Amino acid sequence: MTAYILQRIFQALAVMVVVAFVSFLMFNFVGDPVDNMVGQEASYEDREEMRDRLGLNDPFVVQFARFVGNAVRGEFGISYRLQRPVATLISERMPATLELVGASALLSILIGIPLGVYTGIRRYAISSRVILTLSLAGVSLPTFVIGILLIYVFSVNLGWLPSFGRGQATQIGWWSTSFLTVSGWKAIIMPSITLALFQMTLILRLVRSEMLEVMRTDYIKFARARGLPDRLINFGHAFKNTLVPVITIIGLNVGSLIAFSIITETVFQWPGMGFLFIQAVGFADVPVMAAYLVMVAAIFVAINLIVDILYFVVDPRLRVDRTVASGSGE
Template sequence: MFAFIVRRIAQALLVMFIISIVGFAIKHNVGDPVRMITGISTSEAEREALREEMGLKDPVLVQYGRFLKNALHGDLGTSYFYQRPATSVILEKAPATIELVLASSLIIILFSVPLGIYAAIYPKRIFSRCIMGGSIVGVSLPVFLTAIVLIYIFSVELGWLPSFGRGDTVNIGGWETGLLTWDGIKHLILPAVSLSSIMLPLFIRLIRSEMMEVLESEYIKFAWAKGLKKYRIWFVHAFKNTLLPVITVGGVQLGITIAFTILTETVFQWQGLGFLFMEAVERSDTSLLVAYLVFVGLVMVVVNTLVDIIYGWVNPQVRLAGAK
């Protein structure tokens, strides 16, 4: 197990190294940082002197080495718009996105597990067919369209829920959270439901297909032959083995969901990383773009590595296959 963990960590470090190269390429080739921080009245000679001072005329490898060293110390440059370290801006906006992703993940778990199990156990019932038909529609609809429909129904027509912003927040140890205020929770509902609509149909179909496959396996037939109660067979024997591939896909999709918040946060004006990313693109703030890329990449790498380790711990066959 120790060798398996070491291999996965080494792979994670390699991926982060590649991400650092991509981030440096963006920062090195997109925009001119000197023009971003100087005014129109600045002469060309002054700009050249500033480039020399900033090390922009050094060889590319020297610049990359400096970028990598600073990145390891948490320094990804200074945001041209905010005039603050890009890392601090990212960390300031991260709680909003993390809360949105956690809320949508909770919705996915609460609905996909029972609906997927029901559709697997009773595949021919009308409700199961409605579940699968609805999942096809959910997969087909883009998230921004779902968001607009939700806003129209629950904000414009019914007036039950707010359509933009985070609402009232509370600062706890530097973490701005809206989960402790009723207004913050009301503002969270529509964005969370909208974001969950991307993955919820996928997980329903995944749990259903895996559960149906497990129910046809020999050990389940043996459990029926032993006369075990149906609920024990469904929820202890069958569902337990259904979870293995679901854990793997869930870990990957969690990282992807963080990247998908861009559209959701833009529609709902949710002040998180996705909204920040769109602002950085509009302002050509390359330091923020790179910081966003590195942060999201780091989250995905950490989550996937933890999922691999958990999966290897749960299923020894994975460790044995990786050792070959």
């Protein structure tokens, strides 16, 4: 097992190096940073001096090594637009995004899984058909439409919930949370629903189809033939066997929640990283974009690593196969 995890960590590092390389390339190909820094009238000598000072005339490899070295320490330079360190900008914005993503992930898991199990077991019930039909809306409606609809109904017409921002945030160390104030809770309701809806319906439909699949297997048939109660068969035997694919998808989804949060954050003016990123794109603020890219990749890779480890916990077959494989390799 340790060998397997080490191998996975090594692969994760390799992925991160590639991502770092791509985001490093942005500095070189998305415009010339020197153009953004010096005025139109700057002479060629001024520009060259600037390039020397910024290390842009160093060999390619040296520049990349410097970039990675800085990135590992969390330094991504100074934002062109805001003239502040990117690391500070991101650490200010990260809590808002992570809280939004966390709330959406919980929402989609806590609602999606039970409904998926239910519709998988009660396959022909009318309630299952209703849930499935409604879930189609969740899969097919684009995120921004849902967000704007919610704003229209609950902010514009009913005036119950705020249409933008994250309410009153409380600072705890470097983390700012909106879960400690009423206005914060009110503000997160609509964005988290907007963001969660697609993932929720995806999880629901996945769990349902996996349940249908497992319910047809011989071991479920044999469990019934042994007279085990339905509760034990459905949750003990069937549901646990759906977990491997479900964990995979949930893991990937948490990653894509972060990606999708760009849209939701824009719709709700949520002061998170996605909003920061959109603004950075508008101004060709390469350091911010590069840092965002590296960070989202890091989160994806970390989640995948966790998912890989969870497989072990769920499925005993993996544990053994690996020991055998590593045993024969020695």
